[in-house]
Amino acid sequence: MSSTPDAPARPLARSAPAEVLHRVFGYDEFRGNQAEIIDHVSSGGDALVLMPTGGGKSLCYQIPALVRRGTGIVISPLIALMQDQVDALSAVGVRAAYLNSTQTPDAKAAVERAYLAGELDLLYLAPERLRVQSTAALLDRGEMALFAIDEAHCVSQWGHDFRPDYLQLSVLHERWPTVPRIALTATATEQTHAEIAQRLQLGEAKHFVASFDRPNIQYRIASKNSPQQQLLQLVRSEHDGDAGIVYCLSRASVEKTAQMLVDNGIPALPYHAGLPAPVRAANQSRFLREDGIIMVATIAFGMGIDKPDVRFVAHLDLPKSVEGYYQETGRAGRDGLPSTAWLAYGLQDVVQQRRMIADSEGDNAHRRKLSAHLDAMLALCETVECRRVQLLAYFGETSTACGNCDTCLSPPESIDGTIAAQKLLSTVVRLQRERNQKFGAGQLIDILLGKRTPRVEQNGHDNLSTFGIGGELSEPEWRGVVRQLLAQGLLQVNSDGFGTLVITDDSAAVLSGARKVSLRREPDRPAKKASRTARGASAELPAGATPLFEKLRAWRAAEAKEQGVPAYVIFHDATLREIATGTPGTLAELGTVSGVGESKLEKYGQKLLDAISAA
Known part of the structure; x- marks a missing residue:
């Protein structure tokens, strides 16, 4: 009512x-x-x-x-x-x-x-x-x-x-x-x-x-490199026509990303607290009521969203906690069909989150809790083990390797990164002690790679003993080293507000050789993607049932529009799939279908039988 x-x-x-x-x-x-x-x-x-x-x-x-x-x-x-x-x-x-x-x-x-x-x-x-x-x-x-x-x-x-x-x-x-x-x-x-x-x-x-495991969700975390283009590739190659949610940290990023998708012919809507309430309400309503809409949002969106056919949740920025990540990715695949949880993660995410914690309101105890949340999220991103095992362990649940996350499908390699860490930390120390200078990751990497940029030469950094000693790694690989040292607490973002990097109390043990550093090396090949034949609304349907299923979805869409309710309020896709596969011919047979209760049988039963016979 x-x-x-x-x-x-x-x-x-x-x-x-x-x-x-x-x-x-x-x-x-x-x-x-x-x-x-x-x-x-x-x-x-x-x-x-x-x-x-x-x-x-x-x-x-x-x-x-x-x-x-x-x-x-x-x-x-x-x-x-x-x-x-x-x-x-x-x-x-x-x-x-x-x-x-x-x-x-x-x-x-x-x-x-x-x-x-x-x-x-x-x-x-x-x-x-x-x-x-x-x-x-x-x-x-x-x-x-x-x-x-x-x-x-x-x-x-x-x-x-x-x-x-x-x-x-x-x-x-x-x-x-x-x-x-x-x-x-x-x-x-x-x-x-x-x-x-x-x-x-x-x-x-x-x-x-209950178990927190969502076995139908494939967890994937990709190195961030032009994240909007990475998102576009994900949508086009795996989720064309699917409903999805894309999370961004800032309102500006939400607007920009939604517009990028629209410019590429993909129906997308923005949602954030800065939009007028009527616009937010209208966008949420369209997302719930129409098929194939992508909502680009801050975390202001999503709690309580009961849309069962969200096929993917993408994060273009690092979530602040594992709880937030789990809650947000859990909005995918409520109907139990294969779905994707995809996150683009890079060095700047770590720098930005560390800086936000340092600048946050509250006492030191509050900042320590925020740091603990972030550390757990970084551990999930940097693990060489099964993502699902790590995720469930955070909630106190023991599990075995799932075989369906990126680290299971394309295992990364754990390498001894002690020498690389020593080179980078030594550069930070020399800049600070010899020159009383602090710089961000870009300048540190230019020094290690021996790049004679105007900024390097202007500051005389080509005279440092560490200049050019990092040629064994590429620039993206060095960025990965910086990111992982930040994640491991061996580097920290300085409080000057400029994103410069300084060593920590734990760095000394690495520089002296008393502590070894393990780093994650990304696999040469990308992780396997979800099969196109095992996704979307028509997943697991016999070939002959697909036309009827699509006609039932069209009937449902018209019925939902007439009543002004989301389509899933009429019937879930899972119920329509069962009807399309079994083609019930009587009300009694229709009443045995999962999701068809007494009230819905009375309200929609004959309409469904008519749609089946007309197909």
Whole structure:
């Protein structure tokens, strides 16, 4: 139902969880530990759930809300997406609505009446509404089935999505101690996990931690070299016509990259906090509702995006933390189809991030935490081992080499880089001690390569003992050495604001020969790419089923446009693929397809059969 529930859908009979799963959502079995979580919450227990994006978190509170008496109250920070969440539930016959600051007084009043009359199964609230006394009074007057705290990592003050309003959600337990609570997030280290439990008073709750592995995502990190052209090559060679998200650090980079894609005939839209709110809303709506749109954005975009067919997520700048990287890349491949997580990473990324930390507000403890986050991200970028093993280990999960990331498909070589490190560090030392000078990477490399540039000759750097001693490596290779020494803490960015480099306390052991330095050497050949035959919406379809699948997608697009909802609210690609492959001929056969529940069968069943027979 809509946010103004003038005509409530018929009440859903309170049933066993498995029966609700099949009848309402059209699925025959639970995944992972969904069944255990749902049974626990349905029985009145509190739960803290850590489950990856695409793992089915929403069902973990939606089904208990349908099983228990009363209305499930969902606390979500995603005001801009509440309408889509409600539309998706309405499509399967669930009576859902929301209360937030975007509504008119009449719309809010209609939702409040529906809640008090017991005509809502789920009610979505933004966390700041709980600060309003009238909201708490409203909840008191109705019957609540449970509280679901979505995106629970927003409570972490050290996290990348911190929301101050989440800190006061402990009021739920204090004011309504008998109403079960379930907090859910798609990412959390052990530290964040503990912080969520402490701040939301969920220490006594049952904790469920699912595997963070997303085996359908291929993780690739490429050396940055003309990143916009690298992105263009990725899109054209592997993801032509696919929906994707491209993350950039700055608003200017977002605008420039989106325009570059458009200039090359690729539909792309910008999204960042500097755009007017109506433009952001319109761009988000197009991305959700149209096929094949690429959203170029800062990290202001993406949390709660439920679009299942995002085929790739690309980063043109280094993420600040592994948590952020995992959360952002997890927006690819929610439907389980092969997808790509691609990152362009270079020396300037490390310099820029180190400088941002040095200039950040807060005390030294805060900067140390930021540095620890960055160090973990750099370790993921520089590893010679399996990316997936390293990524999962960060979240405390043990795994084996995946065979489907760049380091598995084209293993890099670990080499003894001690001599190269000594040459570069010696150059830094000589500049500082003999000349009282500090320079950035470019000048250091020119000295090592023996380049007599005007800047080298003007400063007399061709007289340094290290001038020309680095000819065994190319300029890109030396940039890799600088990058890795920065990542290993053997070089640091000076605080002068000019990006100059200085040695660290750990550098002395390298210069004396007491410490060896291992460096990553990139493979001569690029990593294998995702197969073009194993990607996109028609992946894994028999050749004869593709025409029907495309006709079903066209029917779905027209239906979604008429209703003003995203296409995936009608049916996911996975459901249309199953229909195209099995070509059901009756409503009963159609009702056995995964994702076709009772409400959708009644609403769309005959239209689907007509589309199949007309194909």
